[in-house]
Amino acid sequence: MSCEMTHSVLHGYLDGELDAARAAEFEQHLLSCPQCVAELEAQENLRSTIQRAGLRERAPEKIRRSLQGAISGTSATGATDEPVKRVTPIRVKASIRPTWWLTLAAAAVFVIVLGSRLLPNVSQGRGGDEMTAAIVDAHLRSLQPGHLEDVISTDQHTVKPWFDGRIDFAPPVNDFISDGFPLQGGRLDVVRGKTVAVLVYGRRKHIINVFIWPTNEHDTAPQPGSQLGYNWIDWRKGGMELVAISDVSAPDLAALQKLIAQ
Amino acid sequence: MSPGVEGSDLGVLDLQERARFEQLVLPHVDAAFNLARWVLRGRNDAEDVAQEALLRAYRFFRGFNGADARAWLLQIVRNACCSWLEKNRPMDLSTEFDEQLYPQSGATPESLAIAGDDKQRLTQALEALPPRFREVLVLRELEGCSYKEIASITSMPIGSVMSALSRARQRLQQSLTQGASAKNVEAQREL
Numbered sequence: 001m002s003c004e005m006t007h008s009v010l011h012g013y014l015d016g017e018l019d020a021a022r023a024a025e026f027e028q029h030l031l032s033c034p035q036c037v038a039e040l041e042a043q044e045n046l047r048s049t050i051q052r053a054g055l056r057e058r059a060p061e062k063i064r065r066s067l068q069g070a071i072s073g074t075s076a077t078g079a080t081d082e083p084v085k086r087v088t089p090i091r092v093k094a095s096i097r098p099t100w101w102l103t104l105a106a107a108a109v110f111v112i113v114l115g116s117r118l119l120p121n122v123s124q125g126r127g128g129d130e131m132t133a134a135i136v137d138a139h140l141r142s143l144q145p146g147h148l149e150d151v152i153s154t155d156q157h158t159v160k161p162w163f164d165g166r167i168d169f170a171p172p173v174n175d176f177i178s179d180g181f182p183l184q185g186g187r188l189d190v191v192r193g194k195t196v197a198v199l200v201y202g203r204r205k206h207i208i209n210v211f212i213w214p215t216n217e218h219d220t221a222p223q224p225g226s227q228l229g230y231n232w233i234d235w236r237k238g239g240m241e242l243v244a245i246s247d248v249s250a251p252d253l254a255a256l257q258k259l260i261a262q
Numbered sequence: 263m264s265p266g267v268e269g270s271d272l273g274v275l276d277l278q279e280r281a282r283f284e285q286l287v288l289p290h291v292d293a294a295f296n297l298a299r300w301v302l303r304g305r306n307d308a309e310d311v312a313q314e315a316l317l318r319a320y321r322f323f324r325g326f327n328g329a330d331a332r333a334w335l336l337q338i339v340r341n342a343c344c345s346w347l348e349k350n351r352p353m354d355l356s357t358e359f360d361e362q363l364y365p366q367s368g369a370t371p372e373s374l375a376i377a378g379d380d381k382q383r384l385t386q387a388l389e390a391l392p393p394r395f396r397e398v399l400v401l402r403e404l405e406g407c408s409y410k411e412i413a414s415i416t417s418m419p420i421g422s423v424m425s426a427l428s429r430a431r432q433r434l435q436q437s438l439t440q441g442a443s444a445k446n447v448e449a450q451r452e453l
Contacts, residue, residue: 007425007428007429007432008424008425008428009424010428011424011425011427011428011431012409012424015402015409015424015427017408017409017424042435043431046431046434046435046438047403049380049384050384050403050404051403052380053380053381053384053385054381055381055384055385055388055404056292056296056404056405057292057295057296057299057305058292058295058296059291059292059294059295059296059309059312060295060305060309062309063291063295063309063312063313063316064288064291066313067288067291067313067316067317067320070317070320071280071283071284071320226406226408227406229402229403229404229406230406
């Protein structure tokens, strides 16, 4: 007998693309369908294998360079010279007017580029992207052998004091083994120059890292996202910012987030 | 054209556009290259095609008003890859499943020895898939695109993305298991 969900809805669930009602329906279905349970496990394993293999290839530097060259080499006036390079010939008196204009243009490029680098939040509202990218990197790094935990313990009463004296904030350490998220340990990590506490939870054969650091910002509702096939949820509560990240499905991660935020 | 008032206005406008391009599109150069690399199955061709697609994106950036610059760029890259394949390797587009590529690579003992290496095994299995399966897998698993983004990049109805991914994953798994059983056969022969 073959279950028709195995090759359809299961993938939507795996990818966290089902709405809450359909996800709950599928979870209900999982209770009575061993075929889907086995396939979900197999698909999660396939995903982990793909993620760990590091198949994504970076662009050769040449592409970036030639694109940069093309960008700075074109101009709306039809002139092909780079405005930035024209800044220096200010001493060429004969062409004082165009030079003055080009200097101004170059200064504008500088200001705009600088502005866009310094103020990603204001201009794009996506300032968290860099932090998220850094956390994805830290998560990947933690999956390397020997990098996962500094203190290996399933006992929250061992993990909690371990953080004391090492950091000046107290991350919420709780074991959720009865809910299927056993605490495996903790470690300290440095993400973009910030020392952060990391709690490590297990979910079947998968690892969930929860990055925690103090913040002065207001509490925020959980914000899910995904990058490079990893799901993450970011939220702030009681002066802490937390990011849970893993290759488990989005609903699984949301379940852990709820437990931690309780 | 002399840089008159009109010219300088245009110039400033363009500088803003340029900065916007740098801010929105440049962070996705790796994604653009990676997609081309997997669709074309090679770094050299991918370099040429991705570069051309990026220049095209720059030229047509004024036409971009949407929110998702990555999906917009990847759509251009994907189209560039398709045109390139049509022109240079039309067989690729009609290939259902590259029998030649897969079992062959799984057959030599040397490659099998290294095939324990997930990366090589997966690369071979992925490259043996038809391009339309390969692209959805790369977009989902390597770039982390949502179904909505995959639909817009591949011009596929959003309702088809889930089943395309499902079939692609089954084929990939099938291909990996074939590789693994070929490996077992070889191992037994060695004994």
